[in-house]
Amino acid sequence: MTPVTGPEADGSVLAVDVGGTTMKGSIVDGTGRLRHTVVVPSRVADGADPVEAVRVLCRRLRDDALTLGATPAGIGVVTPGIIDEAAGVVRYASNIRFRDVPLRALIGDDLGLPVAVGHDARAAGIAEAVAGAGRGLDNFLLLPLGTGIAATVVVHGLPVPGTTWSAGEVGHMPVHPGGEPCSCGQRGCLEVYASAGGLARRYVRLGGAPGLDSRAIAEAYETDPLARSVWDDATEALGLALATLTLTLDPARIVLGGGLAQAGEQLFGPVRKALAAALAWRDAPELLPSAFGATAAQVGAAVLARRAAGLPVPDGWGALAPVAS
Missing domain, CATH: 3.30.420.40 (ATPase, nucleotide binding domain)
Incomplete structure (x- = not known):
């Protein structure tokens, strides 16, 4: 794990990809590099509260960023299902047992950061359009x-x-x-x-x-x-x-x-x-x-986080992120 310090701390954001099996959270620096990643079970199968599991991961990721010397400007969280991106609400996602979850409000209250909530596939498409196979x-x-x-x-x-x-x-x-x-x-x-x-x-x-x-x-x-x-x-x-x-x-x-x-x-x-x-x-x-493989939705979530924080997203931003298999 490489500490995020100095100039690279400027413009860092948090990105969370919620899947039916696992959740992946990353700290992404201002150049689009994934500097630190956490992967945890989604907790859907064991009957735990899946919304709370997402909130716990987001708080953990924020704390990890601060420990590493980064001050995140925003966070992007993407999930499957029907996502009202304007309201920041997951209307329905069968794979993760979400229904009418006001995710942007919940995470915003937890972290005190600008929050973007999006659809995982659309976020992956944004990553490919900005710096990948759809560029x-x-x-x-x-x-x-x-x-x-x-x-x-x-x-x-x-x-x-x-x-x-x-x-x-x-x-x-x-x-x-x-x-x-x-x-x-x-x-x-x-x-x-x-x-x-x-x-x-x-x-x-x-x-x-x-x-x-x-x-x-x-x-x-x-x-x-x-x-x-x-x-x-x-x-x-x-x-x-x-x-x-x-x-x-x-x-x-x-x-x-x-x-x-x-x-x-x-x-x-x-x-x-x-x-x-x-x-x-x-x-x-x-x-x-895909140019990003299984990392695409995380890169897209980081793009959404930058936009929510009012940061620019230059063409090709995120191309330095590693490809996850």
Whole structure:
């Protein structure tokens, strides 16, 4: 851990990415470098209060920053779900059991700092637009593939929130009508088949040994027929969903991020093939991995924190952040 001292303390911010499995908090200095990161369980599965867990992490991160000699100017907190970013309220997030949580007010009271609350996928899209795989593009899509799946729809350089702040919830796009049940109450959702969490759950549901995550399933592709079947279902479902999004939005590029994208060509190859096969009369858009990997939402949260604090965000800011796998 490198202390944040001297000139680099100016403009430092805090960034928190709340996921269904873990929460990641970082201190980001004025140049966009992640100087210190804390990863803790989300506490959803053990019945603890998930809102309090977020508040505890934010307070811990603020204290860590002060110990390291940094005086944070603001904090950005991003979560999945339906986020009213103007009000700073998480309206609904099934993966983390949030409903109508006034997160900006709660954290602002705790820390006494400017607070930005945003959607994790849209924040990741902001990071890619400022300094990553979407830099210089007016129109692109980003899909982080993690515990769930959401998309950032960037149009004219800005992420689209939608009328009810729920644009991009493509994880609940039906890809198999009448298919397997989803936690949202629908059936056949993309998230069931092609998210990292969905892959692992399907593998067990179909008779596989428990304990394998999506990475282990990918590694077992050549030796385990069930792993192969689950993986092939995932790439086919993802290719179909991307074709629908392509025909709807005509993006210049599609960027895949999150932990599942770390599988590299094992994921990208069959998804490109499925996408192209579903587009009979037009070429598929370019399909690329995220420049930031699993760190994208944190970098985006830091951008939101700087904006909330009234600090500039130059083009390319955050490009020095490490890529997390």
